[in-house]
Amino acid sequence: AKTTVSVIKADVGSFPGHSRTHPKLLEKAAQMLKEVEGTIITDSFVTHCGDDLELIITHTKGEDNAEIHELAWNIFMECAKMAKEMKLYGAGQDLLGDAFSGNVKGMGPGVAEMEFEERGSDPLLVFMADKTEPGAWNFFLYKMFADPFNTSGLVIDPSMHDGFTFEVHDLIEKRKIHFHTPEDIYSLLAYIGAPSRYVIKYVWKKNGEIAASTSTQRLNMMAGRYVGKDDPVMVVRAQSGFPSVGEVIDPFRTPILVAGWMRGSHHGPFMPVGVCDANCTQFDGPPRVICLGFQVSDGKLIGPADMFDDPAFDLVRNKCCEISEIMRNHGPFEPHRLSLDEMEYTTLPGVEEQLKDRWGPLPE
Ligand code: 13P
Ligand code: 13P
Ligand code: MG
Ligand code: MG
Ligand code: MG
Ligand code: MG
Numbered sequence: 001a002k003t004t005v006s007v008i009k010a011d012v013g014s015f016p017g018h019s020r021t022h023p024k025l026l027e028k029a030a031q032m033l034k035e036v037e038g039t040i041i042t043d044s045f046v047t048h049c050g051d052d053l054e055l056i057i058t059h060t061k062g063e064d065n066a067e068i069h070e071l072a073w074n075i076f077m078e079c080a081k082m083a084k085e086m087k088l089y090g091a092g093q094d095l096l097g098d099a100f101s102g103n104v105k106g107m108g109p110g111v112a113e114m115e116f117e118e119r120g121s122d123p124l125l126v127f128m129a130d131k132t133e134p135g136a137w138n139f140f141l142y143k144m145f146a147d148p149f150n151t152s153g154l155v156i157d158p159s160m161h162d163g164f165t166f167e168v169h170d171l172i173e174k175r176k177i178h179f180h181t182p183e184d185i186y187s188l189l190a191y192i193g194a195p196s197r198y199v200i201k202y203v204w205k206k207n208g209e210i211a212a213s214t215s216t217q218r219l220n221m222m223a224g225r226y227v228g229k230d231d232p233v234m235v236v237r238a239q240s241g242f243p244s245v246g247e248v249i250d251p252f253r254t255p256i257l258v259a260g261w262m263r264g265s266h267h268g269p270f271m272p273v274g275v276c277d278a279n280c281t282q283f284d285g286p287p288r289v290i291c292l293g294f295q296v297s298d299g300k301l302i303g304p305a306d307m308f309d310d311p312a313f314d315l316v317r318n319k320c321c322e323i324s325e326i327m328r329n330h331g332p333f334e335p336h337r338l339s340l341d342e343m344e345y346t347t348l349p350g351v352e353e354q355l356k357d358r359w360g361p362l363p364e
Contacts, residue, residue, distance in 0.1 A: 001060045002115050003042070003299045007126055007233045008072040009215070010109040013083025013091035014051030018131075020279040021048035022088055025079040029053060032075045040067055042299030049290050050130025050280040051090070052231045053079060056292070058299045063113040066102045073100045076109060096223055106222060110134075110215035112233045114202075119240060122296040125248050125307065127234040129270070131280050131287040132260035134171075134216045134232040135195025136270060141166070141212060142192060143251035144236065144243050145203050146181040151247040154182075159241040164211060167202040168192060171218050180206065196259060196342055205241060212236045220264075220345035229264035249291060249307050255319040257327070261285040265338050265346050268327055269320035274309025286324050 015022055026046055033044035033055065045056040055072055059065070076095055083091035097107035105111055116122075129136060143150040145164045153160045163181045168191055170176070179188040191198040203212040212234065219230040238245045252272040261268040261283060268286040278290045294303035330336035337343070 002062075003118050003296060004059050004062055004065070004068075004113060004115040005124065005126075005235055005296070006057045006059065006063075006065075006068055006072075006111065006113045007054065007128070007215075007235055008057065008069070008104060008109055008111050009052050009054045009128065009231070009233050010076045010094040011051045011090060011231065012053055012076050012080040012093065012095065013086075013088035015086075015088050017089050018051045018284050019281060021051055021053050022083070022086065024086070025053055025082055028079055028082060029055060029075050032078065033057065033071075036071060040071060043301045045292070045294075045301055045304060047128070047275060047278075047290070047292065047304075049128040049278045050231070050288060051093075052128065052130050054128045054233065056126055056301065058296065058301055060299065062115050064103055064105075069102065069104045069111075070100055072109065073104050073107070093227065094219065096219075096227070105217065108217075108219065108222065108227075110217050110230055110233055112213045112215045112235050114210045114213040114235055114237075116210050116237070118296060118298070121239070123238040123245055124294045124296050125236045125238060125245065126292045126294070126304075127236070127289055128292075129233070129287065129289040130231045130278070131229060131264075131268075131285045132231060132258040132270060133196065133229050133264075134214060134218070135192075135197070135199045136232060136258040136260075136287070136289075137214050137234050138192040138195045138198070138200050139254075139256055140251040141200045141203060141214075141234075142189070143254075144248050145211065146185055146188070150251055151243045153243055153247060160243070162206045165204045165206055166192075166200050167204075169199050169201045169216050170197060171199060171216065171221065172197050176201070209241070210237070211242050226264065226346045229260045231260070245293065245307075252289065252291075252308065253313065253316045255316050255323055257323070258287050259338055259342065260287045263346065265343060265348075266327070266336050267338065268336075269323040271317055271320040272308040272313050273317070274306045276309065282324065283328060286320060
């Protein structure tokens with residue numbers, strides 16, 4: 001049977017403020033998954049990035065499976081109940097729907113799933129971020145799968161020479177397109193360079209084998225009001241026709257700016273950290289990413305390895321601290337604060353509403 005990996009996440013409450021998930025919630029989620037191991041699911045691992053509770057689940061039911069989504073939804077509801085009892089901050093934050101209707105998509109949680117025939121050996125990397133948005137993966141996926149200066153395998157490995165296919169979603173117009181690399185790289189970049197709107201959803205080998213899958217939910221679009229950023233997750237397969245593990249994680253040595261951070265309203269550096277540092281502190285951030293590595297063996301998750309818990313990533317972390325200093329010094333000014341069209345989806349329109357009677361026309 002094919003193996004499905006489902007990474008499903010939600011912020012169901014945190015402490016203090018938006019900084020981290022409470023260990024009691026992690027325990028509860030892990031225990032609820034353990035109870036169905038061997039029946040509904042094959043294996044699982046629970047962790048957190050900042051205030052986001054992350055469920056990594058393997059099973060044989062394919063993507064968008066109602067039983068798996070309902071399991072995740074019930075876990076989030078149960079954990080949100082505990083969060084309410086403890087009066088954690090933002091208890092139930094990402095659970096927008098009232099009743100489960102077969103799929104957690106559109107209900108608040110973020111989902112990245114892929115189904116594949118296991119190879120002789122299947123290295124899998126799960127990326128989880130806090131205080132940013134799904135388009136944050138665009139730069140890194142491009143580097144992994146389309147940039148030969150990152151991935152030398154594209155040049156020296158005949159099994160990668162053909163390139164890859166990228167599925168890009170337009171989150172505003174709700175449409176999708178496929179780009180084939182290397183031939184379409186300029187067109188691909190024309191879109192994914194605007195990550196608040198265009199998001200890479202999948203990457204495949206040109207023979208159709210799945211290589212990467214991301215979450216693309218945009219919370220503010222679902223709720224119609226500011227409810228926090230849709231902190232994203234991503235699953236990437238490595239080796240044997242895909243980029244090597246090292247080629248998959250090396251893009252994160254580049255400190256780029258992403259949208260999110262404080263109140264989901266600021267640009268800040270995207271910092272790769274070990275799980276022990278996956279807590280958002282400085283100005284509720286800076287935006288962070290963790291990566292857990294596994295070998296998938298008959299659906300079992302062998303691992304995890306904490307990929308960014310490594311002094312090799314100290315330099316990018318230091319650079320991120322320097323960038324953070326530069327950005328923070330802007331205070332409430334752009335480009336630290338997001339541009340006006342992005343601020344439309346936050347609490348800023350409420351300020352305009354309060355001041356509307358004090359605005360008058362300019363003289364001719
Ligand atoms: P080893 O020689 O350590 O197995 O490494 C092989 C490799 O391809 C690393 O990217
Ligand atoms: P989260 O999206 O991680 O809940 O963060 C919201 C926020 O306002 C942080 O300042
Ligand atoms: Mg939160
Ligand atoms: Mg296990
Ligand atoms: Mg979060
Ligand atoms: Mg959030």
